[in-house]
Amino acid sequence: MILAQPATQIEPGSALNLMIILITATLTENMLLTRFLGMCPFLSISRQLKSAFGMGLAVVFVTTCTCFLNSLLYWHVLVPLEAYGVPAESLKLILFIVVIAAFVQFMEMAIERVSLGLYFSLGVFLPLITVNCAILGTSLFMINKSLAGLDALVYGFGAGLGWMIAIVLMAGIRQRLARARVPEALEGPGITLIVAGIMALAFIIFQGMIKL
């Protein structure tokens, strides 16, 4: 059911368009709860609010930066080279992974050198993110939606923010669950997946509110 349909065509790059991209990426197409990407850290690092927050921050940071870098790579290197027969579509997957892995490695070293405090709250989660499918997913969806430049940057930020909201919510619920009487067979991952399912139902309600 579509509740609100933009009446007029919105100009790319305009403030309204960026707002729509942000809300879409964060809520209606929440990376975790509607796409179910990045589940492994979602299940394993959501036990404590503090580390969930750190992990979330790391994901926001990495999606924002890699999404932007990858959009530059795709639109300004791969697409122009298509004229010479380079298959941009097939190469993007492997190149995006290279970009993400290199960026994460580099940032880990840089953050550790620059600020130990930041390293401890953010940096230790970075190596975990290299293999996080939510990061790669964000870049691939960004291409599917033909976003470039500032749009891509905002989309990456929104996707990361949505992931962070989801894991922080989950951590809050799990901290309460620690005192709940969960049936023995469902303890740990079992009840977490059930909670994730219920949260996903709630987030699916947002779908169709805005279409990008």
Added chain:
Amino acid sequence: MLQVLIATGLVLAISAAFAAVLLVAERYLVNYGPCKIDINDGTRELDVRGGDNLLMTLKGSGIFVPSACGGRGTCAYCKVRILDGGGPVGPTEAPLLTPEEIESNVRISCQCKVRNDLRIEIPESLLSVREYRGKVERIRDLTHDIKELRIKLVEPEKIKFVSGQYVQLEAPAYRDNPAPVFRAYSISSPPHMDDTIELIIRLVPGGICTTWVFELLKEGDDVKLTGPFGEFHLTDADSEMIWIAGGSGMAPFWSMIRQMQHDGAARPCRYFFGAVRRRDVFFLDEMRQLEQELEWFKFLPALSGPEQGAAWDGEIGLITEVVGRHVQGDGEREGYLCGSPGMIDASIEVLKAKGVSDDRIYFDKFA
């Protein structure tokens, strides 16, 4: 064809560019330059290259802090005190430390990088921990699944330790075992035999190190071990000692009793040794001999499931029951335990019920 070449070239070029950036970053960002580590207020000073974690850096300088997980930050054995230069406690360390430990600067050394000059404090005994090379002098069967290994030290030639301490034996890569592993075994030889290490090893089916010892190791082979480690040792008190052991838990006591005999010590001691059948009991003759010579020492082996008609004049029952029958709930006593975690937990209960307080019960659990 050209298309394939361009595509491959492009991927390679981009990957190479990133690799170059990372190499440069590693050269300048991760290089912390030469650092000084001051150990125990100047007892030793190390000049090392920063960048690696403290555990590995110390190991590189020949100081072996015990670690069971090999630096993955899970076992929390490699604790050291970093007095200066340690920086904030990281999130990978915090769960492994108590608030008191954090207060007194205790850190998990495998999770602390050497980034600058450090002042650290480690137990004095660790400074004497070294890597030893030795030759297997003798392997003999004690029971059907327990062997005694006697190792003659080659380099260095002598070792200084206290009865009750353990060494880590290195099992090299063999067959399905891709990389060397270390396993801890209590030293069963007494400290006065300082050119020899004896170990009592029980076969663990499928165990990497024990399989190597039981199937491949031969007399005359070279072996490597590091040590000595451990805090399990006799106290200076003169109250009666209750020793409880099972299986290869014999090792520390076999070292202690022979050292006490050598030193001419006299301290009341009852040694309860638990086994299932007659064939699991070893050193019986040696222990009877010691009982004759040392009037303060008593050896009480017990079988929990003796064979029908086996010749056995010792105790029968679970070791905890036997201890319960013999030990009265009066007077000052100390408990020393070595064996499986289950046996130790049960024995602690029995000793506590007999009025031996928690802080007088010492044990070496091998899991």
